[in-house]
Amino acid sequence: MTTHQENFLGELPFGSLSDWLVAPVRMALLNLTLQLELPDILANAHSLPGIAACLEKNCGRPADESRLASLMDGMAAAGLACKKDGTYSNSHFAQEYLRKGSPVFLGDLVASLTGMQHRNLACLRERLFAGESDAAAGEVKPETKLRDEGHWKRSLAGLAAYQKAGAADALARLVTELPGAEQFSSMLDLGCGPGITALRAAALLPKLHVTLCDFSVVLDTARAEAEASGMAGRIGLRHGDFNTVELGHGYDLVWACQSLYYATDLHAFLTRVCAALRPGGLFVSVHEGVREGVSPAVLVLSRLSLAMEGQDVSLRHGQMATAAASAGLERIRVQSIPMLFGEADMEVFQKPYAVSKDGGA
Structure with a gap:
């Protein structure tokens, strides 16, 4: 044979x-x-x-x-x-x-992600050979820019359904498992979107008050979600781009889930995050880290269209840990968690307690 x-x-x-x-x-x-x-x-x-x-x-x-x-x-x-x-x-x-009558209808999410992930597939060759002189081929329309406030307004329905479909509950449970979580009284959610994850965490932690930070058009939805869930009295809102808005201070927890791709200077931003925490407070990052530019494969492929128009916002594996350490935060835990486009790293960092002159805490 x-x-x-x-x-x-x-x-x-x-x-x-x-x-x-x-x-x-x-x-x-x-x-x-x-x-x-x-x-x-x-x-x-x-x-x-x-x-x-x-x-x-x-x-x-x-x-x-x-x-x-x-x-x-x-x-x-x-x-x-x-x-x-x-x-x-x-x-x-x-x-x-997939039923429009379902409270977790993901059709809007499919439409939003398809628009981002597929729009250049028919013109990959043109994108590849587009030089600086080929303005039309290299142009990114304002409404398709990932940092555009209008883009996130259009994406809200899909994001809300995604969080309600199970992602928010799973992430909220991870919040409750953090060291000292039962005593948390303040949480800042950076790039919160519809805010459902933070609201679910607050429902599980009775002492917790959450501050939601995002664009104003996004926070309108987050406020409505809080009112609908009876949590309006336990939230605060910080309107604007988290790169420039005042973050506040004294938080037990600063949470950032798949949002810091848009930090314009990650080291400088995490320095601000460290300053916003109380001594001993936690910063939690949930982001994918790309290894050698090729894995997780599903993440790399999902962002190829964006990369071909100069909008690859992916973080490198280890980039968050390096930036956090340089900002004065100590990583105390890391674990892999499944997300829609592959495994993400949930990294838990702690702000050191103040050290007295004699060396004691």
């Missing part, structure tokens, strides 16, 4: 090629599923004629029955639907996260 014959009896040595070829099909199915609101339809209609009737009502034109069957089978194959005895229903994923 030849080597080639042996390979064909097991896995093909080039079998992963199918993953590359099928990936765009999955994305196209997800986009069309959301555009047609098929998860909302499948919550009530399960037969092909019933699904077709709903589509015609929503879209104003009839769908080809044979092609609809192929589309529904494709959805089932992709995990967006389930099929049994010729009828269709939502998969758990679609029922929970």
Whole structure:
């Protein structure tokens, strides 16, 4: 038996090629599923004629029955639907996260991330060879700049759903496991977004008052979330870019989750964070650190489009620890936690206690 014959009896040595070829099909199915609101339809209609009737009502034109069957089978194959005895229903994923009526609808998040991660895929070659003279090819539109306040306003619905879908609860539990957390009375959340993580942490720690720091258009949503959860009396707001806004002082905890990509000078900023902590207070960073520019692979690939337009904001592995140490913070704990685009490092730093002249604390 030849080597080639042996390979064909097991896995093909080039079998992963199918993953590359099928990936765009999955994305196209997800986009069309959301555009047609098929998860909302499948919550009530399960037969092909019933699904077709709903589509015609929503879209104003009839769908080809044979092609609809192929589309529904494709959805089932992709995990967006389930099929049994010729009828269709939502998969758990679609029922929970892709129905517009769901409180954790992630369609807005998909739209926001697709806009960032896919917009240059059709012009990677042009981006690669664009020189300084090719202004149009290298131009980044104001509304697509990651530091633009309007960008974050447009992203809010998706971010809120992402946090409510489980991310906020998981991160809030990590806050409660920090050293001395039960005695925390003050927390600053830098680049808080909708603020749901900090609000969930406050719900678990009765003594905790949280200060939310972000752009004003973002804090409007955070304030509404606090009011809706009955936590309005336990929050404070610091409006503006955290690079320039006054942070305050005396915090037990300063929290930054996937936000310090936008610190204009990380060392200088963490020096300000250290000054904002009480002696013995904690600074917690939750960020991915890219190793050699190639891993975590899913993170690198998700930001390739941004990188090709000069907007790669990724942090290098170890960059946060180095900047924190130079700012006077001591790392006391680090652990890996799963996030949407790969593992992130949760690094816990402590501001030293004051040292007396005789060397005692």
